[in-house]
Amino acid sequence: MIPRLKFAHLPTTIEAMPRLSGALNGPRLLVKRDDQTGLAFGGNKTRKLEFLVAEAQSQGAKTLITAGALQSNHCRQTAAAAARFGFDCILVLVGEPPAETSANLLLDQLFGAQIIWTKKSLRDKTLQEVFETSASKGQKPFLVPYGGSNPTGALGYVFAMEEFISQNIPADWIVIASSSGGTQAGLVLGARVFGYPGKILGISVDEPKHTLQRRVATLASETGKRMEKKMGFTEDEVLVNSDYSIPGYGVMTPAEVEAISLFARYEGLLLDPVYTGRAAAGMIDLIRKGFFNRNDTVLFWHTGGQPALFAEKYQNDLAR
Numbered sequence: 001m002i003p004r005l006k007f008a009h010l011p012t013t014i015e016a017m018p019r020l021s022g023a024l025n026g027p028r029l030l031v032k033r034d035d036q037t038g039l040a041f042g043g044n045k046t047r048k049l050e051f052l053v054a055e056a057q058s059q060g061a062k063t064l065i066t067a068g069a070l071q072s073n074h075c076r077q078t079a080a081a082a083a084r085f086g087f088d089c090i091l092v093l094v095g096e097p098p099a100e101t102s103a104n105l106l107l108d109q110l111f112g113a114q115i116i117w118t119k120k121s122l123r124d125k126t127l128q129e130v131f132e133t134s135a136s137k138g139q140k141p142f143l144v145p146y147g148g149s150n151p152t153g154a155l156g157y158v159f160a161m162e163e164f165i166s167q168n169i170p171a172d173w174i175v176i177a178s179s180s181g182g183t184q185a186g187l188v189l190g191a192r193v194f195g196y197p198g199k200i201l202g203i204s205v206d207e208p209k210h211t212l213q214r215r216v217a218t219l220a221s222e223t224g225k226r227m228e229k230k231m232g233f234t235e236d237e238v239l240v241n242s243d244y245s246i247p248g249y250g251v252m253t254p255a256e257v258e259a260i261s262l263f264a265r266y267e268g269l270l271l272d273p274v275y276t277g278r279a280a281a282g283m284i285d286l287i288r289k290g291f292f293n294r295n296d297t298v299l300f301w302h303t304g305g306q307p308a309l310f311a312e313k314y315q316n317d318l319a320r
């Protein structure tokens, strides 16, 4: 039995987006609300952390250590899970302490996480050093991988696919923001294990197409092994569009601003500037280009991240 804690608010609902669909003159649009998974404003990390925190507990760990960007949703949710289950938490964040502490960083601090700052080029090294120091002090550290994306974390999305299939609302396409790849890998494996016939399109947030395809295929295969299923995945079985990643990680362009604004004004839904804003911008562009058939059903799998809306860096562009 693979250990799992159950704290996510599941199943997440699937809602129709008829006004957005009408405004875009597009296919039928649905949204799966994984921004409502619970745990510190929810998001895709909750499902991954059910397995990762259970593994940490089963190993007798006392401290969760992870790394990410200054406004990392993964770090915010890991810090919350640590607080909830009685671990200490150390976060290695890339950047420098900002003049004003806002959004996810503010929440990291509220959850009592210790923050260590590093440069991007030194991230892996700093993480390793922090881990070793913590171990040598007897703090029993457990390393939560970047983005929660290893075979343990990806299990969360294998079972998310099972949940989606059991909701019996068929979709021809699932569109999802993809970055460290665990979410897409879990869905791709889950689709094969539980039998979802549609397509899963990852909109790359920050990686070139082939890098992300390779990462997702490898992770899906490894996660299959973790489940004792012999299932191999090749790169070309993983659908990725990286056209929208060109501006770079965390750079909010007019396309993300428009996507955030369309979801807000037509559906009363909030996206985030980094991940779901970019994935939705990609989906909207693909709709306009006629990529989907008019009678397709396209499900936007919302992975959360909205606290970043309140990060200082995005305020000027969003406040109009």
Ligand SMILES: Cc1ncc(COP(=O)(O)O)c(C=O)c1O
Binding pocket: 043, 044, 073, 074, 147, 149, 177, 178, 179, 180, 181, 182, 183, 184, 272, 275, 276, 303, 304, 305, 306
């Ligand atoms: C809100 C949000 N959506 C999507 C993703 C991407 O998920 P993954 O890293 O599993 O590809 C992240 C990752 O940090 C995220 O925070």
